[in-house]
Amino acid sequence: MLSKDKKLELALTANEIRKEIIKTIASIGVGHVGGSLSIADLLAVLYFDEMRVDPKNPKWEDRDWLVCSKGHAGPAIYSALALRGYFDKSMLYTLNKPNTNLPSHCDMKKTPGIDMTTGSLGQGASAAVGIAVGNRLKGKDSYTYLILGDGESQEGQVWEAALSAAQNKLSHLIAFLDNNKLQIDGLVDEVCSLGDIVAKFKAFGWNTVMVDGHDVEALHDAIEAAKTSKDKPSMIVLDTIKGKGVKKFEGQASCHNANINADLEKECLADLDEIEKNLREGK
Numbered sequence: 001m002l003s004k005d006k007k008l009e010l011a012l013t014a015n016e017i018r019k020e021i022i023k024t025i026a027s028i029g030v031g032h033v034g035g036s037l038s039i040a041d042l043l044a045v046l047y048f049d050e051m052r053v054d055p056k057n058p059k060w061e062d063r064d065w066l067v068c069s070k071g072h073a074g075p076a077i078y079s080a081l082a083l084r085g086y087f088d089k090s091m092l093y094t095l096n097k098p099n100t101n102l103p104s105h106c107d108m109k110k111t112p113g114i115d116m117t118t119g120s121l122g123q124g125a126s127a128a129v130g131i132a133v134g135n136r137l138k139g140k141d142s143y144t145y146l147i148l149g150d151g152e153s154q155e156g157q158v159w160e161a162a163l164s165a166a167q168n169k170l171s172h173l174i175a176f177l178d179n180n181k182l183q184i185d186g187l188v189d190e191v192c193s194l195g196d197i198v199a200k201f202k203a204f205g206w207n208t209v210m211v212d213g214h215d216v217e218a219l220h221d222a223i224e225a226a227k228t229s230k231d232k233p234s235m236i237v238l239d240t241i242k243g244k245g246v247k248k249f250e251g252q253a254s255c256h257n258a259n260i261n262a263d264l265e266k267e268c269l270a271d272l273d274e275i276e277k278n279l280r281e282g283k
């Protein structure tokens with residue numbers, strides 16, 4: 001459970017992350033907006049509540065690690081990192097521009113706070129397993145967090161990693177599957193359905209639950225429960241909406257990699273301002 005104040009604070013932070021996602025993508029005119037907006041609530045809970053990190057010392061040996069395997073959601077991670085104080089917000093507006101340290105997909109050699117380079121779908125799952133094994137070998141109690149897409153989970157590599165995590169009893173690996181029902185070409189169910197994804201991860205030997213991925217309290221509670229696991233990795237399946245927060249984008253396959261011009265930016269920010277107002281008024 002979260003206090004009422006903390007719940008409001010995290011929901012407002014998620015909304016701020018969404019605003020930064022819109023502004024940074026609008027600054028270059030195009031980007032992976034849909035799958036960035038769908039994980040904003042998760043990132044608020046991770047970076048502003050659950051994760052043991054030090055923004056002034058991003059490589060701190062005792063930190064918790066985050067692998068965003070759906071590396072095209074870079075703009076979401078960068079927005080969260082900037083708000084958390086890893087770097088100045090002004091850097092966000094270099095997104096994907098020449099010589100930037102914020103390429104559209106996550107790059108651990110460029111961005112403070114990025115723990116693994118990702119973008120080739122599926123690979124982050126194996127990397128997270130390796131990081132979790134490595135931290136355990138070093139005697140660390142750090143958690144490794146992993147964010148997967150639902151379309152991404154059609155990759156065979158995700159399931160090899162899932163087997164390996166269970167075999168190695170990686171209780172400090174906590175994964176999230178952003179079940180926003182859409183991939184590039186349309187509905188995941190129509191392209192190649194994941195079926196009963198909760199049952200599948202359970203069958204692979206993971207603690208598995210499904211939660212509302214836009215409810216900061218449900219996310220917090222699920223992560224706290226996952227932290228009590230003794231011998232299994234945990235998979236928290238997030239019931240989410242691609243493009244969450246912007247009326248024009250919500251549930252639209254076309255928001256995967258969308259153009260945002262100045263007019264659309266204003267429209268998106270107006271939607272998010274309305275959400276902020278409602279949150280502050282307790283609606």
Ligand SMILES: Cc1ncc(C[n+]2csc(CCOP(=O)(O)OP(=O)(O)O)c2C)c(N)n1
Nearest residue numbers: 035072119120121149150151152182183184
């Ligand atoms: C191995 C690989 N194949 C294809 C791509 C191109 N690609 C980038 S994002 C994407 C769709 C991913 O869908 P999903 O995981 O559902 O992402 P989200 O809805 O969260 O944006 C694809 C096919 C890639 N990055 N890597």
Ligand SMILES: [Mg+2]
Nearest residue numbers: 150151182183
């Ligand atoms: Mg998806």
